[in-house]
Amino acid sequence: MGFSRAARDELARIMPERRCCQLAELAGLAYIDGNLTSQGYEVIVGQAAAARMAFRLLKQLYQPYMEIRVRRRVRFSKHNVYTIRIPNQPRLHRIVGSLRGVHQRYTRKRWGKPCCRKAFLRGVYICRGSLTNPKKNYHLEIVTDSFQQAAVVQSLMETLDLSPGVVQRKKHVALYFKDGEQISKLLNLLGGHTAVLNLENVRVVKGMRNQVNRLVNCETANMDKTLEAAFRQVENIKLIKANGRFGSLPPDLKEMANLRLKFPYASLKELGQLLDPPLSKSGVNHRFRKLDAIAEKIRKEKAE
Numbered sequence: 001m002g003f004s005r006a007a008r009d010e011l012a013r014i015m016p017e018r019r020c021c022q023l024a025e026l027a028g029l030a031y032i033d034g035n036l037t038s039q040g041y042e043v044i045v046g047q048a049a050a051a052r053m054a055f056r057l058l059k060q061l062y063q064p065y066m067e068i069r070v071r072r073r074v075r076f077s078k079h080n081v082y083t084i085r086i087p088n089q090p091r092l093h094r095i096v097g098s099l100r101g102v103h104q105r106y107t108r109k110r111w112g113k114p115c116c117r118k119a120f121l122r123g124v125y126i127c128r129g130s131l132t133n134p135k136k137n138y139h140l141e142i143v144t145d146s147f148q149q150a151a152v153v154q155s156l157m158e159t160l161d162l163s164p165g166v167v168q169r170k171k172h173v174a175l176y177f178k179d180g181e182q183i184s185k186l187l188n189l190l191g192g193h194t195a196v197l198n199l200e201n202v203r204v205v206k207g208m209r210n211q212v213n214r215l216v217n218c219e220t221a222n223m224d225k226t227l228e229a230a231f232r233q234v235e236n237i238k239l240i241k242a243n244g245r246f247g248s249l250p251p252d253l254k255e256m257a258n259l260r261l262k263f264p265y266a267s268l269k270e271l272g273q274l275l276d277p278p279l280s281k282s283g284v285n286h287r288f289r290k291l292d293a294i295a296e297k298i299r300k301e302k303a304e
């Protein structure tokens with residue numbers, strides 16, 4: 001199953017405990033896809049999970065008489081279209097009134113309790129949200145039908161410390177996130193804990209890959225330094241030889257210098273291991289500092 005569908009199905013399995021949140025979630029589901037017609041109230045959605053959730057919430061809250069229809073859309077895509085209709089009946093007025101009440105409050109930015117805000121957002125997400133497989137890239141989006149709807153959802157998200165981007169498509173206005181941390185935060189807030197775990201796993205693997213890259217870069221930098229030092233040492237030894245001072249060097253320095261000329265790319269540690277008996281890295285370094293000092297002295301003499 002795809003990442004997006006798995007996340008949606010997970011969210012659609014959550015039944016809020018409190019009645020306030022149940023109504024808020026239903027209002028979220030109906031926010032964009034709910035309509036009052038002459039025949040009653042209809043919620044028309046393209047996701048089975050959304051249809052299931054709307055049905056369950058309506059049953060839980062109002063026990064209305066409902067009709068459910070599944071239609072296979074042929075012309076544009078092969079997705080099914082689900083219609084949940086509450087035909088005209090005595091309790092319809094109350095249901096529509098409650099849903100509109102929530103929609104109006106949110107439009108006026110009277111947000112109410114965080115528990116309900118999250119439930120509303122979950123309802124919107126189940127209908128209109130999608131998630132790209134994070135292995136490809138981080139992208140979560142919620143598609144609305146107008147700037148006004150997008151603005152309400154965006155403001156609601158901002159009250160929960162989420163900051164989505166907004167983009168206009170042909171017929172839609174989408175809210176989106178491209179930041180793994182924000183996506184994780186949103187899914188967590190909606191209660192999609194398995195989705196968060198899956199996302200975090202990918203994030204950890206990606207993070208480790210970045211870290212490995214950093215280590216490799218770091219090693220390259222160290223390597224450059226090592227090579228630079230070796231190059232300077234070779235230059236110094238050549239200078240000592242060219243000025244006829246090599247013969248008068250103490251045997252340990254001579255040995256060191258010859259080894260360096262023989263292995264110009266070896267590290268200090270490797271050079272130390274080539275000696276008999278082996279010498280520590282700091283011992284090797286000490287000898288090279290002596291050689292460097294001699295070369296430096298020659299340079300000064302020549303400059304005078």
Ligand SMILES: [Zn+2]
Pocket residue numbers: 018019020021022024113114115116117
């Ligand atoms: Zn609540």
